[in-house]
Structures are given as C-alpha cells and as structure tokens.
Amino acid sequence: MMKWLMQPGVRAAVPVMLLMLIGFIGPLLMVTGYSFMPPRTFSLLGTPTLANFISIVTDSYYISFFWSIGLAFTTVVILLVICYPVSYGMAKIFGPWANLVTIIIAVPLLISENIRLFGWVLFLLKNGIADGSLHYLFDVHLPSILYTVPAIVLGLVYVYLPFMLFPLVIGLAMVPDALKEAASDLGASRWQVFREVELPLAMPGIMIGSLLVFVLSLGSLAESKILGGQAVVMIADDIESAFTFAQNWPKGSMLALLLVISSGFLIFFLFKRIDLDRLIGRR
Amino acid sequence: MGSGKYNFAKPLIVVWTGCIFIFLYTPMVSVVLASFSKKRYFSFPVTNWTTLWYEKAFNSLSVRDLLFTSFSVAAVVTVFSVGLAFFGALAFARYDWKGRKLFQKIVLLPIFFPQAVLGLALLLWFSQLGIITSWTTAAFAHMIWIVPIVTLIISIQVYSFDPALEEAAVDLGATRLQTLWEVTIPILSPGLISGSVFAFLLSWGNFPLSLFTTGADQTVPEWLYAKMVSGYTPMVPTLGSLMMAGALVSLLVIYVAYTLFKIYRKRRFAS
Numbered sequence: 001m002m003k004w005l006m007q008p009g010v011r012a013a014v015p016v017m018l019l020m021l022i023g024f025i026g027p028l029l030m031v032t033g034y035s036f037m038p039p040r041t042f043s044l045l046g047t048p049t050l051a052n053f054i055s056i057v058t059d060s061y062y063i064s065f066f067w068s069i070g071l072a073f074t075t076v077v078i079l080l081v082i083c084y085p086v087s088y089g090m091a092k093i094f095g096p097w098a099n100l101v102t103i104i105i106a107v108p109l110l111i112s113e114n115i116r117l118f119g120w121v122l123f124l125l126k127n128g129i130a131d132g133s134l135h136y137l138f139d140v141h142l143p144s145i146l147y148t149v150p151a152i153v154l155g156l157v158y159v160y161l162p163f164m165l166f167p168l169v170i171g172l173a174m175v176p177d178a179l180k181e182a183a184s185d186l187g188a189s190r191w192q193v194f195r196e197v198e199l200p201l202a203m204p205g206i207m208i209g210s211l212l213v214f215v216l217s218l219g220s221l222a223e224s225k226i227l228g229g230q231a232v233v234m235i236a237d238d239i240e241s242a243f244t245f246a247q248n249w250p251k252g253s254m255l256a257l258l259l260v261i262s263s264g265f266l267i268f269f270l271f272k273r274i275d276l277d278r279l280i281g282r283r
Numbered sequence: 284m285g286s287g288k289y290n291f292a293k294p295l296i297v298v299w300t301g302c303i304f305i306f307l308y309t310p311m312v313s314v315v316l317a318s319f320s321k322k323r324y325f326s327f328p329v330t331n332w333t334t335l336w337y338e339k340a341f342n343s344l345s346v347r348d349l350l351f352t353s354f355s356v357a358a359v360v361t362v363f364s365v366g367l368a369f370f371g372a373l374a375f376a377r378y379d380w381k382g383r384k385l386f387q388k389i390v391l392l393p394i395f396f397p398q399a400v401l402g403l404a405l406l407l408w409f410s411q412l413g414i415i416t417s418w419t420t421a422a423f424a425h426m427i428w429i430v431p432i433v434t435l436i437i438s439i440q441v442y443s444f445d446p447a448l449e450e451a452a453v454d455l456g457a458t459r460l461q462t463l464w465e466v467t468i469p470i471l472s473p474g475l476i477s478g479s480v481f482a483f484l485l486s487w488g489n490f491p492l493s494l495f496t497t498g499a500d501q502t503v504p505e506w507l508y509a510k511m512v513s514g515y516t517p518m519v520p521t522l523g524s525l526m527m528a529g530a531l532v533s534l535l536v537i538y539v540a541y542t543l544f545k546i547y548r549k550r551r552f553a554s
Binding site for chain 1: 293295296297299300303304306307308309310311312313314316317325326327328366367368370371373374375376377378379380381382383384386387388389390391392393395396397398399400401403404405406407408411423424426427430434442480481484485487488489490491503504507508511512519520523526527530531534
C-alpha cells in the first residue's frame with residue numbers, strides 16, 4: 001500500500017481525486033441517500049423507504065422522462081445526419097483548412113449557452129429577425145415555432161452540435177484511405193464501402209458523439225426553458241421544481257438518481273468499449 | 284480523395300460546412316443586432332439604431348456588480364483548475380500506475396453529467412454541511428465540471444511529451460523543481476494556456492451550475508436568464524453582446540500574444 005502511494009502517478013492524481021471525492025462522489029452519495037428518505041424530510045436519518053420511487057412511477061412523471069428521451073434521441077439522429085459531411089470534410093478533405101474550421105466551430109462553445117439560445121428567441125420571435133425579414137421582403141407572416149417542441153429540438157441541436165462533430169472527426173480520421181480504395185478496387189460499390197468499411201472503423205467516434213449528445217440532452221434544462229416556454233416539461237425541470245418550489249428533497253433526489261442511473265448505464269457501456277489512451281493520445 | 288471518384292462531393296461538403304457556420308453564428312448576430320435597436324421591444328428590421336443601451340450598461344452600478352461577480356468566479360476557477368489539472372494530466376497521461384484507467388474514467392464522469400443536476404446535488408451537499416452559498420461555492424461547483432475538461436486538454440499535450448527530456452535534465456544535474464520549471468512547464472505551455480482560456484471562458488459563461496450555487500450573489504448569465512423569462516429589457520442583448528465581445532477579445536489577445544511568443548522563442552534559439 002505504501003509502495004503504491006509513493007508512485008509519482010498516484011501522488012499527481014491525489015489533488016484531483018480529492019476534489020472529485022468532496023465535490024462529485026460525496027454529493028452523489030448524498031443524493032442517493034436522500035432518494036430513499038421519507039418524502040418532504042430534510043435529514044438523512046429517517047427510515048429508508050421506497051415511497052419516492054413509488055410516487056414517481058405511479059404519478060405522471062414518466063411523461064417528462066419520455067419527452068426527455070424522445071427529444072434526446074431526435075437530437076442525436078439529426079446531429080448525426082448534419083455533422084457527418086462536415087466531419088468527413090474536416091478529417092479527409094479540408095487539409096490545412098481543417099484547423100480554421102475547428103476554431104470557427106469551437107468558438108461558440110466559449111460563449112454562454114444562455115446568450116446563444118436567447119439569440120434564437122430574437123431570431124424566431126414574432127416580428128423577430130426571421131418573421132420580420134419575411135414580412136419586409138414578401139409581406140407574409142408565418143406562424144413562429146418559438147415556444148413549441150421543434151424550437152426545443154432546434155436549441156438542443158444547436159447547443160450540442162460540436163459535441164457530435166468533434167468525436168466524429170476523430171472517428172473518421174481513424175479510417176485509412178487505403179482500405180477504402182482497396183475495397184472499391186475489389187469491386188465494392190460506394191454504398192458498400194461506406195457501410196462495410198467506413199462506418200465500422202469510424203464507430204468509436206460515432207458512439208462517443210451519439211452517447212455524449214444523448215446524455216447531455218437528457219439532462220438539459222436551459223433549452224426547454226428558454227426556447228420551449230411551457231410547451232414541454234423535461235426531466236431536469238421536474239428535478240428542479242421538486243428541489244426548489246416543492247421543497248421535496250427526497251423526491252427530487254429520486255428523480256435525479258433515476259436520470260443518473262439511466263445515463264450512467266449508457267456511459268458505463270461506452271467506457272467499457274473504448275480505450276482512452278488510444279483515442280486521445282493516438283498511440 | 285486519391286481516386287478522384289468522389290470529387291463531386293467536395294464542393295457539396297464545402298457548401299454544407301458554410302451552412303453550418305451560418306447556423307452556428309445566426310443567434311449571436313441576432314443578439315448584437317437587437318442590442319443596437321432603440322425600441323423597448325425588439326422588432327426587425329431595425330428602424331432606429333442607437334448605442335443608448337451600451338451607455339446605460341456602462342453607467343449602471345448593478346451591471347458592474349454582475350460583471351465583477353462573474354469575473355471573480357472565473358478568475359478563481361481558472362487559477363485553481365489549471366493548478367489541479369496540471370498534476371491531474373500528469374497522472375492521466377504521463378505516468379503509468381495501477382489504478383490509472385479507473386482514474387481516467389472518474390475524471391471524465393463530470394463532463395458527461397447533467398450540469399443542472401450536479402448543481403442541485405451540490406446545493407443539497409452545501410446546505411447539509413451548513414455552508415452558506417455565495418460566489419465562492421459557485422466557483423467550487425464550476426471546478427467540478429471545469430477541472431476534468433482542463434485535465435483533458437492538458438493531457439493531450441502530455442501524451443505528445445517525451446519523458447526522456449525530463450530524465451535528461453535530471454541526469455545533467457537539475458533538481459526536481461528546476462526540471463518542473465525549466466523543462467516540463469515550458470513544453471506543456473500550449474496545453475496550459477489553452478486550458479486556462481477554456482477554464483476562464485467556460486466559467487464566465489456558465490449558467491446551470493451557477494443557477495443553484497451562487498446563493499444571494501448573481502452572475503451575468505443568471506441575470507440574463509432571469510430577465511429572459513420575466514421582463515425583457517434591451518439590456519439583455521446589450522449585456523449579452525458585451526459578454527461575447529469580452530470572450531472574443533480575450534481569445535484574440537491570447538492567440539496573438541502566444542503567436543508572438545513563439546516567434547520570439549524561435550528567433551532566440553536560432554541566434
């Protein structure tokens with residue numbers, strides 16, 4: 001044990017591990033503990049009970065779970081389709097320009113999500129930029145999608161685009177051109193090359209991008225609040241109101257636990273299948 | 284494409300990438316446009332242009348408070364995150380030790396974790412421990428999410444770092460501290476710089492974690508959100524534009540400074 005502790009790697013890991021322990025693992029264990037406490041109590045010393053779980057299953061909470069899963073899934077599918085060509089270009093076609101493209105796509109990540117989502121509100125608003133331009137140019141008013149489900153999907157697609165795009169680039173960069181050429185020389189059609197060579201080899205990147213976007217969309221809050229109005233209640237909304245307005249910590253904790261378990265399941269599956277050293281360090 | 288078979292796809296991909304750029308920047312342009320509109324409620328096309336809202340923002344004491352809170356949080360987060368993540372990245376990518384794979388996974392978990400839920404979990408944690416939330420607890424909350432990201436960024440640099448350089452310095456009689464200061468840190472500096480830029484800007488713009496952990500203090504993104512859902516004022520796009528301008532200017536300054544520094548170093552070694 002002492003010998004293990006003396007390794008330079010272990011000592012270098014200690015500060016970050018301590019932070020994770022008191023700021024991540026600790027709070028999560030507490031949430032887990034609270035989710036089995038009697039409803040509306042504010043202590044961890046009550047008798048453990050499944051009351052919160054039962055009330056969530058029998059209440060209408062499954063609706064917000066379904067909405068969240070549905071919206072997250074839709075977001076993943078849309079992002080796969082719109083990001084794939086760009087990632088392909090970045091990995092194979094743009095050459096020296098790929099760096100510039102990376103910067104242009106990464107900069108919005110560094111701008112507050114709130115501001116960017118609010119920009120969409122201004123764009124989609126009645127008499128906003130889209131509506132106003134249409135009216136000015138063609139004298140028509142179209143119904144706005146603001147505060148409807150499509151607006152939430154737009155927000156999710158917009159915010160999580162880089163999280164799909166960059167893993168896809170890594171995945172596609174792992175496909176050797178020579179293999180594809182060999183396949184087509186041997187008589188494979190373009191579709192066959194795509195399905196039998198490119199997709200399987202790029203799969204780690206595709207999986208990471210899809211799961212990352214799915215998990216992040218599942219727990220998103222700002223998109224549905226800012227762009228969705230009251231159109232849909234997503235699971236993070238439910239968790240927030242249980243903690244704040246309802247002051248029901250145990251119920252909020254149970255909802256959070258269910259969300260974490262469902263996304264944790266996916267992450268576990270992902271982590272088991274990929275080798276981080278190879279993916280990040282390319283060695 | 285070597286075969287020339289897919290050449291027709293190339294222009295399509297370029298055009299599509301251009302569309303994605305437009306998509307990404309549309310909302311930001313919208314915010315800037317709205318900030319120069321004189322009307323109390325935004326409508327397009329803008330008929331009366333004005334810089335009135337910027338004057339108001341610069342003269343407002345509450346805006347200064349908000350900016351100061353956001354800045355304090357981001358500054359504290361940057362200093363601590365880069366310090367912790369530097370060692371974290373060495374453990375992540377440089378040294379081989381038993382338990383490293385597990386460490387890598389634990390460090391990555393907070394990035395995948397829904398931020399709003401993390402914020403609430405930390406709120407619960409702080410109140411159970413009897414800690415009163417303020418901007419300092421918000422800085423702590425930001426670190427849980429930002430330290431992993433910075434660790435990852437520095438790790439990428441560490442992976443391409445040749446440990447033999449450190450050993451050579453030690454063999455030539457450098458102390459541990461000297462090696463760290465004269466060899467390891469200069470070589471990792473691109474990662475450290477981009478790590479601090481990310482740390483600062485991600486904290487500067489963060490909303491879901493701040494929402495639950497700032498207590499009585501308020502950061503700019505929180506204020507913007509509060510105004511967005513109840514009572515629009517033209518100060519919202521104005522302050523939003525200022526936030527974006529701040530982020531872009533600091534990115535540019537750091538990029539230019541770093542490029543100049545690289546040129547300077549090259550010249551010094553060449554002569």
